[in-house]
Amino acid sequence: MPAADNRYANSRAAFAHAKTLMPGGVNSPARAFGAVGGEPLFIARAEGPHLWDLDGNRYLDYIGSWGPMILGHAYPAVVEALAAAVPLGTSYGAPTEGESALAQLIIDSVPSVERVRLVNSGTEATMSAIRLARGYTGRDRVVKFAGNYHGHVDSLLVAAGSAAATLAVPNSPGVTAGTAADTIVLPYNDAAALEEAFAKQGDEIAAVIFEPVCGNMGVVVPSPAFVEALSNLPREHGALLVCDEVMTGFRLSLGGAQERLGLEPDLTTLGKIVGGGLPVGAYGGRSDVMAKVLPEGPVFQAGTLSGNPLATAAGCATLRALRENPPYEKLEKLGERLEKGLAGAAKAAGVPSVVQRMGSMVTLFFHDGPVRSWSDAAECDTARFGRYFWEMLDRNIYLPCSQYEALFISAAHTEADIDATIAAAKEAIAAAA
Ligand code: PMP
Numbered sequence: 001m002p003a004a005d006n007r008y009a010n011s012r013a014a015f016a017h018a019k020t021l022m023p024g025g026v027n028s029p030a031r032a033f034g035a036v037g038g039e040p041l042f043i044a045r046a047e048g049p050h051l052w053d054l055d056g057n058r059y060l061d062y063i064g065s066w067g068p069m070i071l072g073h074a075y076p077a078v079v080e081a082l083a084a085a086v087p088l089g090t091s092y093g094a095p096t097e098g099e100s101a102l103a104q105l106i107i108d109s110v111p112s113v114e115r116v117r118l119v120n121s122g123t124e125a126t127m128s129a130i131r132l133a134r135g136y137t138g139r140d141r142v143v144k145f146a147g148n149y150h151g152h153v154d155s156l157l158v159a160a161g162s163a164a165a166t167l168a169v170p171n172s173p174g175v176t177a178g179t180a181a182d183t184i185v186l187p188y189n190d191a192a193a194l195e196e197a198f199a200k201q202g203d204e205i206a207a208v209i210f211e212p213v214c215g216n217m218g219v220v221v222p223s224p225a226f227v228e229a230l231s232n233l234p235r236e237h238g239a240l241l242v243c244d245e246v247m248t249g250f251r252l253s254l255g256g257a258q259e260r261l262g263l264e265p266d267l268t269t270l271g272k273i274v275g276g277g278l279p280v281g282a283y284g285g286r287s288d289v290m291a292k293v294l295p296e297g298p299v300f301q302a303g304t305l306s307g308n309p310l311a312t313a314a315g316c317a318t319l320r321a322l323r324e325n326p327p328y329e330k331l332e333k334l335g336e337r338l339e340k341g342l343a344g345a346a347k348a349a350g351v352p353s354v355v356q357r358m359g360s361m362v363t364l365f366f367h368d369g370p371v372r373s374w375s376d377a378a379e380c381d382t383a384r385f386g387r388y389f390w391e392m393l394d395r396n397i398y399l400p401c402s403q404y405e406a407l408f409i410s411a412a413h414t415e416a417d418i419d420a421t422i423a424a425a426k427e428a429i430a431a432a433a
Helices: 009-021 076-088 097-109 122-137 177-181 191-204 224-236 256-261 309-324 328-348 382-394 415-432
Strands: 043-047 050-053 058-061 115-119 141-145 183-186 205-210 240-244 267-270 281-285 354-358 361-365
Touching (some): 097 281, 122 141, 122 205, 122 240, 141 191, 191 205
Antiparallel strands (some): 043 050
């Protein structure tokens, strides 16, 4: 539980007020700290790898806005691009060259993306990609994997992230049984289950959507057999492969997880980093599939603020920085250092645990043995995670507030930051044991 002193007093007062105004006091549930049994911090500002809360506490930030801030906060080139864009007007609802610039940067970076449509969030990207896949194939069913989260799209809000169901039962009131019925939920990392689904109803499946490296049950890396099944089965049965790189895109490499895993999806969804901290999503892929999107084709999709000039300015500045000065080697080294340090800290404390990582995405699972799928993840000691989380927060380390999330390292983090985090984790894991 949180420290008993008044260290978080201003955040608590702000949260009490916010709760009278917004459901749960927040505009997105993950940030409410509900999974760790406490109240969220209210953030006043951020710079580099650091956040400051309303009480003036400074933290090393491993959420990074849940992924976008790969360059660190208030990155000068992004701030300058925004400052230059604002006086030119903030939205026109008409085409701009900034949109083409961002589209070009995405197409140049992700080889499977031949053409792209910009939207305003990851949810919009996956929702639109699923509609497009259905429109293109003329089929209704979609395969998703338990523990994978693709935003709050009705048909994908089934066994999403921390939800335990593995049947196609909606995770939320308001998602109709009819909507969920077209979704086939399979276990992640289970090539045989995918093969069986295609053998049984392959001619009804429009698409397989998946997280190429899962972040939404904590970091779970796909096995080579699973990657191979994803590469082959949809193609053999005339279904589209939709690689959801909202989290992994531009994070695991310029070409995303698909580049690292050697995947060639038909469609890719992006978000988070492509907006440089502003609301942007994108979906793109094969030119002949994208040709079905309105106004070129018949599949409807639109957005008043899509391609907004501030969003494209921040997105372009971020992707240019990543392309001109790729941080991926540095992030790999920092990630490896943190992985080893956390594993050592947990081992020293005698706590059953496993650290899973790809690049700058890391999860310390309080689980005895590897986590390959949601059924493994569900066995984690989430109560221990909650205690660990607060012990870390009290030591000025701001971690994702759930066992079932990846932490994100940014290019602004230093080796000294990682070492300080490991030192804090040694104490925190022991205190939480
Ligand atoms: N897909 C994945 C893999 C995600 O991680 C997320 C968000 N965490 C989404 C889609 C939804 O993105 P957004 O929150 O921008 O709607």
